[in-house]
Amino acid sequence: MNFIPLASPDIRESDIALVNEVLRSGMLVQGKYVGALEKEFSNIIKCKESIAVSNGTATLHLALKVLGIKPGDEVIVPAFSYVATANVVEIIGATPVFVDIDLATFNIDVSKIEAAITPATKAILPVHEFGLACDIESVMVIAKKYGIHVIEDAACALGAMQNGKPVGSYGVMGSFSLHPRKSITSGEGGIISVNDITIAKKLKQLRNHGIEMTDDGMVFEEAGFNYRMTDFQAALAYGQIQRLTEIFDKKRRLAEVYYNVIKNSEVILPFLPEDRNHTWQTFHILIGEGLHQLDVINKLRKVGIGANYGAQCIPDVKYYAEKYNYNSAVLYPNAYTAYTKGIALPCYEKLTKEQIKYISININSLC
């Protein structure tokens, strides 16, 4: 069997045709596909506006910026996520305050949020990790009680919902990534979902050098960035978003094969809360005491399977360890366990059931 990479985007001839159309048109930036992609996102997320930017870290940066979060402010982030979630808080000059996760869902443990809130807390930045919504309804209740903002890091979770309401529609803003590791891709790319039109207007200015177009021409309202998305990137993602249901159906069928075939007492399969759907950006398992993470990754790679660890225990990576010197294993035991005992397995639409069976059988023979 050929090597099975951990991730591989499904780019079809029809997607390439759309990209070519843009390239031939000569309208490479902010042409018709940026607007069309934004419209599709707003329909799926059920939000007033969607704003396409250059990547899923720029989205978070703009979200913090537009809320005026600054040095001295605190932002609550889960201790287990991709580092970008905390990096943006550092970049703004504010302080990330880590909260441990729930090991069943790999999402922020909402019962631990209130203890982390101080008078300096300005926002909660919950992550919908691996394509599963966190308990965002409970996060919203807490945020309301304390009068703090919620910015949803939904980088991995386009299409995920809690009780039928899409992630990205709960908080003041939602942040999505279109990196090739996510469900649909534009190469690099990101989308911010927002319901407040005043914030949407500011975000559009900040994306484009602070410019507001008026009847008298350009007015430079802000010291903005250039975080625009190119139109051929938008065209690529626009092609894929048309078949989003098909993508999720396929991934769900592949995940079912994992559930049916993996039988190893040293392996815990992902938990599925009843009020949420999983969009399977990553199929993330936990290994027990008897298995060693690096050993498992290497064994799987030897048989042609591109497994890896899933995400970081952020306080434990070099920059954060040196700056804050937290004892992660004690303060964030679940994030630490997920970081050191988690394995991400391939789960994307180009794979076949036979390939998933092959991976599962190799998981079963781990000991």
Ligand SMILES: *Cc1c(COP(=O)(O)O)cnc(C)c1O
């Ligand atoms: C991928 C990801 C990001 C960053 O997105 P980019 O588009 O790669 O910048 C941020 N947060 C989470 C949780 C992610 O998975």
